[in-house]
Amino acid sequence: DTAVSQTPKYLVTQMGNDKSIKCEQNLGHDTMYWYKQDSKKFLKIMFSYNNKELIINETVPNRFSPKSPDKAHLNLHINSLELGDSAVYFCASTRRGSSYNEQFFGPGTRLTVL
């Protein structure tokens, strides 16, 4: 059973297009995240949702719009894709209120913008 799953695994698209990445977790967690890992391998947080409410927004361009239809899902929609958006995007989840911050990560979505 996959704990945190992402679709698609690979995404190749042209500049200017709009695309979405989906994330689902079956761990019963209430907090989900999106991270971006660029070509230099730096892993940076983008957004976090707790019970469908946005709690972290790390000055990400407003072309990126996360949406959480329920606690188990956090999707990322990107408008007007740019070359610099090429990266691996990881979804993660945790249970807020637990005594420690163990985050479970998905396998990643490799986005390539041509």
Add this chain to the structure above:
Amino acid sequence: DAKTTQPTSMDCAEGRAANLPCNHSTISGNEYVYWYRQIHSQGPQYIIHGLKNNETNEMASLIITEDRKSSTLILPHATLRDTAVYYCIGNSGGSNYKLTFGKGTLLTVNP
């Protein structure tokens, strides 16, 4: 979150213990030390965490100095599958539960 400093890379022979150091001299009293690792092309994986006391689980041991300014992650019997980037993170949890990843240490386990 506390700033952490780790060596860029380390090598270890298969079957030997791998000792990965981390400096976190600015860590505050309520910040835990977390260790995650990222095997090539995979998502990061939680390993262990600690506050003051040494900790051990099925994956590794964590030794935290008494002054809490540094710690060491120990993989007791490294295997080739332990080759990965290891991240040491200081985090207080709290309301945002945000992890700030640094550059980490690339551990290469050699046969």
